[in-house]
Amino acid sequence: MIEFKILKKSKTSKARVGLLKTSHGTAETPSLVTVATQAVVKTLTSEEIKEVKSQLLICNTYHLHLRPGEAVVKSHGGLHKFMKWQGPVMTDSGGFQVFSLGFGRDFGTGKILKEKREEDIKAGQQPKFLKITEDGVYFKSYVDGREMFMGPRESIRIQEKLGADIIFAFDECTSPIANHEYTKKSLEKTHRWARICLETKKTNQALFGITQGGKFKDLRIKSAEYMASLPFDGFGIGGEFGSNKKTMVQMLNWTLKELPENKPRHLLGIGHLEDIPQIIKAGVDTFDCIVPTHYARRGIAFTSEGRIDLRKASLMKDKRPLDKNCSCSVCQTYSRGYISHLLRAHEITPLKLLTFHNLYFFNTYIEKLRQDIKKGKM
RNA sequence: GGGUAGGUGGCAGAGCGGUCAAUUGCUUCAGACUGUAAAUCUGACGCCUUCGGGCUACGGGGGUUCGAAUCCCUCCCUACCCA
Numbered sequence: 001m002i003e004f005k006i007l008k009k010s011k012t013s014k015a016r017v018g019l020l021k022t023s024h025g026t027a028e029t030p031s032l033v034t035v036a037t038q039a040v041v042k043t044l045t046s047e048e049i050k051e052v053k054s055q056l057l058i059c060n061t062y063h064l065h066l067r068p069g070e071a072v073v074k075s076h077g078g079l080h081k082f083m084k085w086q087g088p089v090m091t092d093s094g095g096f097q098v099f100s101l102g103f104g105r106d107f108g109t110g111k112i113l114k115e116k117r118e119e120d121i122k123a124g125q126q127p128k129f130l131k132i133t134e135d136g137v138y139f140k141s142y143v144d145g146r147e148m149f150m151g152p153r154e155s156i157r158i159q160e161k162l163g164a165d166i167i168f169a170f171d172e173c174t175s176p177i178a179n180h181e182y183t184k185k186s187l188e189k190t191h192r193w194a195r196i197c198l199e200t201k202k203t204n205q206a207l208f209g210i211t212q213g214g215k216f217k218d219l220r221i222k223s224a225e226y227m228a229s230l231p232f233d234g235f236g237i238g239g240e241f242g243s244n245k246k247t248m249v250q251m252l253n254w255t256l257k258e259l260p261e262n263k264p265r266h267l268l269g270i271g272h273l274e275d276i277p278q279i280i281k282a283g284v285d286t287f288d289c290i291v292p293t294h295y296a297r298r299g300i301a302f303t304s305e306g307r308i309d310l311r312k313a314s315l316m317k318d319k320r321p322l323d324k325n326c327s328c329s330v331c332q333t334y335s336r337g338y339i340s341h342l343l344r345a346h347e348i349t350p351l352k353l354l355t356f357h358n359l360y361f362f363n364t365y366i367e368k369l370r371q372d373i374k375k376g377k378m
Numbered sequence: 379g380g381g382u383a384g385g386u387g388g389c390a391g392a393g394c395g396g397u398c399a400a401u402u403g404c405u406u407c408a409g410a411c412u413g414u415a416a417a418u419c420u421g422a423c424g425c426c427u428u429c430g431g432g433c434u435a436c437g438g439g440g441g442u443u444c445g446a447a448u449c450c451c452u453c454c455c456u457a458c459c460c461a
Contacts, residue, residue: 037414058413066415096413110412142415173413210413238413269413290414297417298410313406343417351417 002166002206002233004029004264004285010373014256014283017373020056020264022088022165022206024080027055028370029264030280032271032362033090033288037063039073039083041359042293043352046085051329052359053367056087058288061158062094062150066143070161078163090288091164093155093197095171095190095210095238096269098137102127103175111269113176113243123181132172134189152193156200156207164205166266168236169197171210173268176240180216183239187212187223194230206233208266211255215242220251224258234264237284245275252282273302273365280369281378292362296354299343301336302361308336310354315340328360 003021010016018029034041034054041049041057049057059079064070076082079089103121104110106128131138136151150158155170171190174183194209201207209232213220227235237255241248252267259265264285271279271289279287292302299311303323308315310322321331322339330353342350372378 033413035414042414043417060414063414090413092413097415100413101415105415112412114410168413171413236413241412267413272412275412287413289412290416291412294411294414294416294418299417300411346417348417 001204002264004234004262006262008374010281010378011376013281013378015281015373015378016283016285017370018264018285020088020286024089024165025055025087027088027286028367029285030366030370030373031055031286032276032292032366033058033266033286034359035288035290035293036083036085036089038067039064039079041355042297043348043355044359046083048356049085049359050087052356053363054087054359055363056090056286057085058090058092059162059164060092060094060097061155061162062092062097062139064091064162065094065150065158066141066148070158074161074163078161080163088166089164090166090208090266091159091162091168092268092288093159093168093170093210094150095155095168096173097139098130098132098171099173099175101139101142102130102132102137103178105129107175107177109176111173111176111240112248113240116243117177119177121175121178121182123179123185125182134192136170136193137172152196153200156197160201160203160205166206166208166234167201169194169207169209169232171212171236171238174212174214174239176215176242178214178240180219183212183214183216183219187219191223191226194227194232198230198232208232208234208236208264210236210238210268211259212239213251213255214240215247215251217251217254220254221258224255228259232263234266235259236266236268238268241270245278248275249278249282252279252284256283271362273362276362276366277369277378280366280373292358293355296358297351299350299354300358301339301354302358310336310340310343310350312340313344316344322354322357323361326357326361326364328357328364330354330357330360 006018008017020027036057037060139148152170159167209227211223211227213223267284267287301308301322304325315336318336339350
């Protein structure tokens with residue numbers, strides 16, 4: 001079980017500072033949930049995850065089911081023991097893979113649309129590589145090609161074995177090019193799945209329902225209302241977020257207005273640096289995002305002066321740290337020039353150095369925002 | 379001295395008469411990435427351009443041909459083998 005305590009609410013926005021207590025320790029909120037899809041924060045050891053001030057992790061049901069399989073994780077005593085991480089852990093349900101391996105893959109889009117698209121996804125349409133049915137989704141494993149079925153029951157049973165502190169209901173994340181009817185039908189199915197998830201779960205893990213509705217106001221509200229009416233321990237806010245940041249905040253507002261204030265809200269998969277203050281002000285408590293870790297492996301460092309692309313040859317003679325204002329051990333030790341050289345030489349160490357720095361930078365940034373809320377500055 | 383195999387764009391390496399400014403990989407440069415099939419993907423990469431095209435290019439020089447990176451002659455260079 002979890003306990004959520006709000007310590008302070010902002011007077012100028014919907015932001016709040018709180019504590020999310022789990023049987024594996026307490027996380028301060030708002031907080032970035034560090035992505036550990038395959039039970040690892042890519043390139044880091046679990047000790048290092050602590051050093052970068054990450055307080056909670058999110059692993060992935062779909063990926064861990066394929067490899068190594070929940071039975072293996074369970075035989076190690078669950079995710080915490082398996083990966084030697086004693087802090088709070090979430091597992092995402094696999095609902096995002098319904099999108100990312102389905103329509104996301106077909107049309108090459110993420111959850112936020114970057115450019116205008118002519119196509120739209122209509123009710124009844126199926127993705128190329130998987131089949132979505134009333135009971136769940138038929139996937140084709142990218143590991144060995146075998147067909148694999150996952151629905152709400154399967155997802156919950158897997159998540160029970162994985163043993164995270166907080167688990168998510170199985171949903172369908174909808175595409176930004178899905179039309180109103182598709183999104184509506186999908187959301188209704190996600191709602192039916194939500195009830196099945198609640199009925200299936202036997203453990204005392206916290207279960208979060210995921211709201212959908214995409215860019216459509218009526219659907220966002222409908223979904224949030226419905227999820228709020230069910231006895232979930234908290235809520236995930238999922239689905240697509242339109243085509244720009246303004247509308248994203250709008251959609252968040254529609255959703256959050258309907259959710260009970262005393263339960264934690266997790267925004268799924270959003271967290272570019274510039275998004276963070278807005279989503280916190282909208283009242284989001286936790287959010288996960290691949291950006292700090294993913295961009296690190298692409299050679300990008302986030303700093304107080306903006307992004308730096310360390311692949312640029314022009315940085316090779318730069319003796320300065322990634323960020324002169326950062327107190328992480330990478331910035332205390334290594335130069336931009338060194339990291340740039342390692343990257344250009346295709347070494348693997350810079351991926352770790354950048355991952356370490358980016359997470360520390362994001363976590364420190366959010367720590368400061370928590371302080372600001374506490375001090376009434378935000 | 380004799381023999382053999384070669385010399386192609388920053389590098390490696392295809393092509394062996396026209397569709398070749400020249401496959402491909404690497405390098406270089408630019409860009410993308412938001413619940414991670416992601417140490418990945420996309421684009422550019424001789425010079426000039428009013429974007430139609432123009433110019434110079436496959437070791438040097440000469441030749442055959444309507445047409446040569448591709449065939450012939452010659453010179454230079456490289457690797458290996460024999461003396």
